[in-house]
Amino acid sequence: MNILIAEDDMISRNLLKTTLKQFGHTVKVFSNGAEAWEEYDNNPYRVIVSDWLMPEMDGLDFCRKVRQRHSTEYTYFILLTANVQQGNETYIEAMNAGIDDFMTKPLDRDLIWMRLKVAERILRYTTEISNLESMLPICSYCKNVRDDNNYWQQVETYLNNRTGTVFSHSVCPRCYETKVKPQLEEL
Template identity: 60%
Template sequence: MKILIAEDDPIAAKVLCLTLQNLGHEVVVATNGAEAWETFDAEPIRVVVSDWMMPGMDGLELCGRIRNRAQTPYTYFILLTAAQTGNEDYLQAMDAGVDDFLTKPFDRDIIRTRLYVAHRILRYTTEIRQLKDIIPICSYCHKVRSDEQYWERVETYIGARTGSRFSHGACPECFDIQMEEINKFAESYRADLEAPPVRPAAQ
């Protein structure tokens, strides 16, 4: 996998980078949170390993920015913590959107396990997103097929899954087409009214 590291300690960053590379991963290193955010914002990376305490933008703020970035595939965020990190700190990090934790000093086997979980979760999220992107729709009546194999109107399908409500109207093109049909019908009806009555043929 491609992994973004955010670590201001050059020695810790070097050790972690070499460990990840030895495990077969591609690594991008940022020396602080702000640099990591600029790198991620330019080209999102699916796995981020970030130190918690960094000058300027810390790990929680970095995680928050990644979570709030629009139209971004799910990113697995691992936070680097010290050995004395307490339960309240972990809860705070989870609330901020952190997925997992690594404790310094690093353990190669634990890192391998954490990244195996990250790879599996990212694979599942990709599969789910692909399934949601493929919605069967009738090419004639434009009804959508639900998971229960039931064909329903598009607004019903979307409303049941998002809670959205729809107000119906007509786009300019459809409005013009409908008005043209109405005018044709009105002209035909008027012509019928104005036409002289048809007399029966003489015997």
Template identity: 55%
Template sequence: MKILIAEDDAVASQILQLTLERMGHEVVVTRTGTEAWETFDRAPVRVVVSDWMMPGIDGLEFCHRVRARPNTPYTYFILLTALNTGAQNYDLTTEAGIDDFLTKPLDATAIRMRLRVADRILWFTREVHQLKQLIPICAYCHKIHTAEDYWQRFETYIKQQTGSEFSHGVCPECLEGEMAKLRCAR
């Protein structure tokens, strides 16, 4: 997995980088929240491990920006902190969109376990995305089965989803088929 590290402490950053690389991950290291955001904004990654307190923007604001970035696949976000992990901090991190947080100093087993969870969650988000791309359509009447459990005309469904309007015509093959039916009916 490609992982973005945002950590201003040089020693902690290097230890984390070496730990992740030994686990077989590709690592991109940044030293400030601002640098981390700029790096992510240029080339989003699927996993971020970020310090909470950093120069520039802090880890919570960095996560807010990641979550608000349009058309970005889900990013698993782990926040590192030397702070007390009490109820107030759980609330702050949850509101920011943080997936998990770890206290410093880091334990290699704990980070490995969190990354396994991240890998599973990212796999499931890819699966859900692929399933959302499928449109259940009746093979006979071509009505669409909606999430609300209704069968809707194809044109109505597409208009609601995309805003597109349809103009109807008849292709040459269908015209020939319909003309043949009319000739037989006489």
């Protein structure tokens, strides 16, 4: 996997980078959330491992920006913290920001390996769900489309309701030859 790391502590950053590379991942490393966000905004990653407390932009603000970015595949976000004694309110705030998982420092190789296995599984599922949601059920006979409420309607109506697209109608050359022209010849 391609993994983006945001960690301001040089020793933790290098340890995390080395560990993830040993696991076979491609890693891009930044020393603060602002730099990491700039990279992510230009080139989204599917997995982020970020420190909670960093200069310029902390891990929660970084995660909020990731979650607000539209038209991006789901990103699994792991938050690192050195403070094990944080209260439930703090973790609830992190969950509300969109954090998927937590890890405490110092880095535990086995735990990060397990967390990344979970991330791979979650990302595979989100991709499968996205693919299923993008399928459009269409009748083989009348070409009507079924919407989310199990209502069948013309393709034009369905697309207009969802995208605002307006259609003009015409006849393709094949249909002209096979449908229209024979009718005109009968006249």
